[in-house]
Amino acid sequence: MNRVYAIQDQENSRESVKKMYASVMREFDDLRGVVCSNDKVLIKPNLVAPFEKATTDLTLLECLIKTILERKAVPIVAESSGFEFSTADTFRILGVDKLCSAYGVKLLNLDDAEYQYVESGNPLVPEYKMPKILSVVDKVIDVPCLKGHSLTKVTFGIKNLFGLLHRETRRKIHATNLELGIAYLRKLVHVDFVMVDGLWNLINAVYSEAFYQGIVVAGNNVDATDRVCCSVFGVDYAEIPHIRLCARSVRYRYVPLSEIKEIDNHIEERRNHFIKQNCIYKSFYSFDRLFSAILKRSVIPSLHYWLGLRPYIDQKKCDDCGRCYAVCPTHAIRNKRILHKKCMNVRCFKCREVCPNHAVIEKGLHK
Ligand code: SF4
Ligand code: SF4
Known part of the structure; x- marks a missing residue:
């Protein structure tokens, strides 16, 4: 049963x-x-x-x-x-x-x-x-x-x-x-x-x-x-x-x-959100299948990063306190900037959680 x-x-x-x-x-x-x-x-x-x-x-x-x-x-x-x-x-x-x-x-x-x-x-x-x-x-x-x-x-x-x-x-x-x-x-x-x-x-x-x-x-x-x-x-x-x-x-x-x-x-x-998301993702993956054959690697992580959500430091709000440097698991933050290559496959947003000045913001089309 x-x-x-x-x-x-x-x-x-x-x-x-x-x-x-x-x-x-x-x-x-x-x-x-x-x-x-x-x-x-x-x-x-x-x-x-x-x-x-x-x-x-x-x-x-x-x-x-x-x-x-x-x-x-x-x-x-x-x-x-x-x-x-x-x-x-x-x-x-x-x-x-x-x-x-x-x-x-x-x-x-x-x-x-x-x-x-x-x-x-x-x-x-x-x-x-x-x-x-x-x-x-x-x-x-x-x-x-x-x-x-x-x-x-x-x-x-x-x-x-x-x-x-x-x-x-x-x-x-x-x-x-x-x-x-x-x-x-x-x-x-x-x-x-x-x-x-x-x-x-x-x-x-x-x-x-x-x-x-x-x-x-x-x-x-x-x-x-x-x-x-x-x-x-x-x-x-x-x-x-x-x-x-x-x-x-x-x-x-x-x-x-x-x-x-x-x-x-x-x-x-x-309902409309799901229809839109499915169309976007299907085009992402179709595009990826085409271009990965040429580039010999998947472009999905980059597409997700640059079109999806990524962290960004607002220089005006950042006082370089270093808290996000310490918490970042990939050591992707230096001199008030995010090294996108290191952050790309992780995007944990721990940096945003610890920032006392709300200087780490999310950028991207998708939320
Ligand atoms: S999102 Fe995570 S990996 Fe990316 S910079 Fe912030 S703490 Fe580091
Ligand atoms: S925690 Fe915020 S204020 Fe401190 S260095 Fe990072 S972004 Fe700048």
């Missing part, structure tokens, strides 16, 4: 996250029915960019690692960040590398992994480049975030699998039909358990204001769990093509473990 549980505790603390995790584990018998002794378990978090609130909470990730180790199984954390971000920097800035090494857990940067071509069934992109590790592991546990997305409207468990694909395949899917591409990917990956981190509510996957909502949704079926996430997020699943395509006929039992306050993200009111 497919089961989905959801719990909410709006007290923003590590202890409350641990308590919610413990409640979920009680309902799933500490994963006894999911993870067996000696299983190799691939954990796929959402580490899209170096932003804590937009990525899988490390307390949840740590709790899950401990449970898998208690089951005497072998956890492997695997991820490739968003196309325009550096995965290695994202791991380092978020502290995922330290967490994994503290537990002796393998952290796999999928950008450096081995891949193989797999027939996808998708007529627009017939072969997907998938990491070989998927054919070696016994179980897959999906740990996405519950948040909005500027192209697919929402991103939960099914969409989170997109980060498993080689960047080349992601680029092809982006340039054709993203929703269809995700639905075909779902058929290629068997997810054994999914735990959705809905601690923060963001209307976009990375750059948007975040509100603490303290929700965790978990299930033994990713399609059913995504349907429940839609209700929690205040959106009709039939309006989200990749979820509708995957989860139309799934049967499940949903039990809220506490009263869940539904989030209303006014998605319907932003």
